[in-house]
Amino acid sequence: xxxxxxxxxxxxxxxxxxxxxxxxxxxxxxxxxxxxxxxxxxxxxxxxxxxxxxxxxxxxxxxxxxxxxxxxxxxxxxxxxxxxxxxx
Numbered sequence: 001x002x003x004x005x006x007x008x009x010x011x012x013x014x015x016x017x018x019x020x021x022x023x024x025x026x027x028x029x030x031x032x033x034x035x036x037x038x039x040x041x042x043x044x045x046x047x048x049x050x051x052x053x054x055x056x057x058x059x060x061x062x063x064x065x066x067x068x069x070x071x072x073x074x075x076x077x078x079x080x081x082x083x084x085x086x087x088x
Contacts (some may be wrong), residue, residue: 037044053061 037046
């Protein structure tokens with residue numbers, strides 16, 4: 001069994017280095033989006049107005065993705081062809 005050397009651990013210098021690193025990360029972050037909901041004291045606070053979304057907004061939020069992956073391109077083409085044949 002080998003023995004290991006232990007170095008004394010300085011908690012104050014560790015905390016100072018951690019605070020400096022957090023500050024560097026915070027300074028390099030882009031500003032938040034104006035509509036972004038940020039946590040306050042670790043909790044998200046959201047006000048629900050109870051009003052339904054307009055149909056235009058709902059359609060925009062629930063639309064399908066336009067991203068087409070090359071791996072699935074053939075399968076998507078087959079599915080679209082089946083859908084057009086079955087609707088006729």
